[in-house]
Amino acid sequence: xxxxxxxxxxxxxxxxxxxxxxxxxxxxxxxxxxxxxKAKKPPxxxxxxxxxxxxxxxxxxxxxxxxxxxSSLLNLxxxxxxxxxxxxxxxxxxQDRERTGGNTGELFFGEGSRLTVL
Amino acid sequence: GEDVEQxxxxxxxxxxxxxxxxxYTDSSSTYxxxxxxxxxxxxxxxxxxxxxxxxxxxxxLTVLLNKKDKHLSLRIADTQTGxxxxxxxxxxxxxxxxxxxxxxxxxSIRP
Numbered sequence: 001x002x003x004x005x006x007x008x009x010x011x012x013x014x015x016x017x018x019x020x021x022x023x024x025x026x027x028x029x030x031x032x033x034x035x036x037x038k039a040k041k042p043p044x045x046x047x048x049x050x051x052x053x054x055x056x057x058x059x060x061x062x063x064x065x066x067x068x069x070x071s072s073l074l075n076l077x078x079x080x081x082x083x084x085x086x087x088x089x090x091x092x093x094x095q096d097r098e099r100t101g102g103n104t105g106e107l108f109f110g111e112g113s114r115l116t117v118l
Numbered sequence: 119g120e121d122v123e124q125x126x127x128x129x130x131x132x133x134x135x136x137x138x139x140x141x142y143t144d145s146s147s148t149y150x151x152x153x154x155x156x157x158x159x160x161x162x163x164x165x166x167x168x169x170x171x172x173x174x175x176x177x178x179l180t181v182l183l184n185k186k187d188k189h190l191s192l193r194i195a196d197t198q199t200g201x202x203x204x205x206x207x208x209x210x211x212x213x214x215x216x217x218x219x220x221x222x223x224x225x226s227i228r229p
Contacts, residue, residue, distance in 0.1 A: 004160075033217075042206055042219035043161065056216060090160055104149055104168075105210050107217055109160035 006091050006110035014118050015081060021113045023074040023091030032074040033107065034066060035090040043090055049074060081117045088112040122209055122220035129226045136194040138223045140207035145188065147209040151217070152181065152192045155204045164192070164205075199227050 004025045013019050023032065031050045035043035048056035049068040063085075065077040074091055092107040122142045130136045142150065148169050153161040167174045167181045167190070174181045180193040190207055207220040 040222075042222050045216065045218070048216070092161075104166050105217075106149070106151055106163045106166055107161070107208075109153075109162070111160045 004091055004093055004108050004110035006089075006113050008113055009111065010114050010116075012116045012118065013078065013081065015083070017081075018077070018079045020078065021076040021089055021091075021115070023076075023110055024072055025093040025108070026072055027093060027108065028071075029093035029095055029108070030071060031094045032068060033092040033094075034074070034076050035092065037088040037090055037112070039087075047076075078115070081115075083117050086115055086117045088114050122207060122218055124205075124207060124220040124223045126221065127224050127226070129228060130197050132197060132199060132227050132229055134197055136192075136197045136201065136225055138192045138194075138205050138207075138225065140190040140192075140220050142188050142190060142207070142209045142220075144209055144211050145185070147211060149210045150181075150183065150190050151208040151210070152179075153206045153208060153219070155206065155222070156202075161206065194225075197225075197227055201225060202227050 007022045011019060033048050034046040036046055037043045045058050046060045047066040052068045052071055063080050067075040090112045091110045094105050094107050124140045149166055151166045152164045154164050155161045165176050165179050165181055167183050172183055178195045182191045194201055202225060204222045204224050206222045208217050210217050
């Protein structure tokens with residue numbers, strides 16, 4: 001099983017709503033990532049979890065709240081978003097390079113959740 | 119700073135070779151990657167190269183790495199219509215967990 005599964009595929013929400021994006025992998029990877037991708041732009045790193053602990057937060061606004069309940073799951077909780085937050089949100093996982101030397105550390109991506117904020 | 123640069127567009131004739139170029143910033147990067155993204159989809163890893171290598175070949179794909187100039191290229195031989203996509207180079211920073219993507223090159227194939 002080499003899949004990273006993201007739900008929902010599409011989400012439309014108002015600025016006052018609270019919603020969550022979910023990501024799941026069963027490859028035994030211990031690092032999980034959230035990236036944000038605007039149209040015609042590269043993915044921008046938001047958060048990295050390593051061994052279920054937040055290791056990188058790229059100065060993301062607090063209206064985005066990540067959560068890693070266990071090694072297979074990664075959530076992104078959304079609250080009071082702005083229209084400019086509309087984007088494709090990509091989840092990825094990798095073997096944790098620091099703890100498992102010798103692996104190539106590539107990211108395995110999900111298909112993304114396309115978010116529209118009205 | 120963190121900046122991985124690519125040219126935005128490339129158009130090639132079907133059957134010709136495509137060469138996509140990338141420059142990166144972190145001289146201590148360990149791995150460099152090429153990802154492909156088709157419309158509406160996530161990113162798919164095409165190939166990678168370790169920083170102590172100069173070249174890697176994988177079927178139609180050839181990766182060249184010039185560490186001195188921090189320049190990476192991806193050559194796709196016998197380009198097909200199915201190769202139409204955006205191609206991102208990416209570098210893994212020496213701080214391990216951080217992978218930064220280039221701006222992406224949109225490859226279009228003409229008959």
